[in-house]
Amino acid sequence: MKIAIASGKGGTGKTTLSTxxxxxxxxxxxxxxxxxxxxxxxSGLFIKGTLKHSESKYKMIPEWDSAYCNLCxxxxxxxxxxxxxxxxxxxxxxxxxxxxCYACSELCPKNSLPMKEKPMGELKHFEAAGLSxxxxxxxxxxxxxxxxxxxxxxxxxxxxxxxxxxxxxxPPGTSCPVIEATKHADIVIxxxxxxxxxxxxxxxxxxxxRELKKEFVVVVNRYGIGDDSVEKYCKAExxxxxxxIPNDRKVAEVYAKGDLLYPALPSVKKVIxxxxxxxxxxRGDSGR
Amino acid sequence: xKIIFTAKGxxxxxxxxxxxxxxxxFFIYDEDSKKIETYDNRAIxxxxxxxxPKTSQKLAEYGADILITGNxxxxxxxxVLQQVGIKVITGAGxxxxxxxxxxxxxxxxx
Numbered sequence: 154m155k156i157a158i159a160s161g162k163g164g165t166g167k168t169t170l171s172t173x174x175x176x177x178x179x180x181x182x183x184x185x186x187x188x189x190x191x192x193x194x195x196s197g198l199f200i201k202g203t204l205k206h207s208e209s210k211y212k213m214i215p216e217w218d219s220a221y222c223n224l225c226x227x228x229x230x231x232x233x234x235x236x237x238x239x240x241x242x243x244x245x246x247x248x249x250x251x252x253x254c255y256a257c258s259e260l261c262p263k264n265s266l267p268m269k270e271k272p273m274g275e276l277k278h279f280e281a282a283g284l285s286x287x288x289x290x291x292x293x294x295x296x297x298x299x300x301x302x303x304x305x306x307x308x309x310x311x312x313x314x315x316x317x318x319x320x321x322x323x324p325p326g327t328s329c330p331v332i333e334a335t336k337h338a339d340i341v342i343x344x345x346x347x348x349x350x351x352x353x354x355x356x357x358x359x360x361x362x363r364e365l366k367k368e369f370v371v372v373v374n375r376y377g378i379g380d381d382s383v384e385k386y387c388k389a390e391x392x393x394x395x396x397x398i399p400n401d402r403k404v405a406e407v408y409a410k411g412d413l414l415y416p417a418l419p420s421v422k423k424v425i426x427x428x429x430x431x432x433x434x435x436r437g438d439s440g441r
Numbered sequence: 442x443k444i445i446f447t448a449k450g451x452x453x454x455x456x457x458x459x460x461x462x463x464x465x466x467f468f469i470y471d472e473d474s475k476k477i478e479t480y481d482n483r484a485i486x487x488x489x490x491x492x493x494p495k496t497s498q499k500l501a502e503y504g505a506d507i508l509i510t511g512n513x514x515x516x517x518x519x520x521v522l523q524q525v526g527i528k529v530i531t532g533a534g535x536x537x538x539x540x541x542x543x544x545x546x547x548x549x550x551x
Binding site for chain 1: 501
């Protein structure tokens with residue numbers, strides 16, 4: 154079962170919920186936690202495991218071979234991203250704009266744009282008690298998160314059986330990386346905070362996830378600050394809030410030490426238990 | 442000498458467009474023939490990616506010697522412009538086309 158934890162706004166507690174929920178569930182069964190926020194993965198700050206495997210990840214970029222090129226220009230016509238341009242007697246490729254779709258390479262009648270590997274990031278696989286933890290990180294200067302997110306999801310699919318619980322810590326926002334990180338999930342948990350920013354970005358996240366036709370629920374973090382606009386909105390929209398993590402100075406203290414919250418804070422443990430029960434219920438419903 | 446300005450309109454009094462890749466118009470002035478040409482680049486709005494290279498490619502068709510603009514091109518556009526071999530002059534983003542031309546002639550732009 155795949156559970157993606159996302160938010161609109163950054164800093165609302167995706168990693169806090171992902172790591173605590175994964176570690177809590179891992180006390181009873183094998184869980185895979187994957188950090189898909191490849192631009193700045195930070196679940197690893199809270200999960201202490203031993204490195205089992207690491208590998209470089211590559212994206213495929215065309216490289217112009219002038220030998221047989223007849224400068225027909227098909228390559229630039231088929232590129233949706235202006236990543237290939239014909240300039241006089243040269244074909245220019247812009248690797249940062251390229252989405253690795255192969256169109257120019259495949260449609261070139263002279264095979265003058267062979268695809269070449271370009272390193273984009275690093276995947277690491279750690280093992281802790283009951284918990285497998287995967288994280289990927291983009292190399293400095295790489296702009297596109299989506300190809301690395303996709304390859305990281307593929308790694309998890311290839312290395313772990315379908316039926317175990319897989320939790321995916323997603324990137325913030327509502328753009329392509331979030332869509333890539335959530336579109337494969339069975340359920341999406343949107344975590345937000347009851348502030349005007351949290352509320353506003355939750356509505357954007359809900360719009361996005363609805364567009365993807367995904368089942369989703371909401372968790373409210375730092376409950377007790379701000380106002381009741383998130384709760385009113387969820388009620389009006391018929392969205393289930395499955396947990397409210399209370400706002401508490403002690404949360405910040407434990408978090409700042411790099412520790413998990415639920416072993417130290419009973420009030421948080423209660424909420425995590427409730428979310429775990431919800432997940433177990435969902436799993437029962439889906440017949441797995 | 443042929444000069445291309447990035448502009449928000451098609452007149453000498455039009456404000457300069459400080460952006461290169463997403464400029465609304467090119468205003469092209471040929472000092473020798475005193476002729477003016479303009480190019481409507483507003484379709485670039487529909488390009489989510491790669492506006493810089495695309496606009497540079499268009500610019501190359503005019504065979505100009507000098508580009509006068511505001512903020513200056515980004516990395517991808519700069520790579521194309523280098524290939525084109527055009528000289529890039531920046532810092533004219535807050536002027537009209539006419540003011541930018543005069544400033545260039547006075548040597549106050551570089």
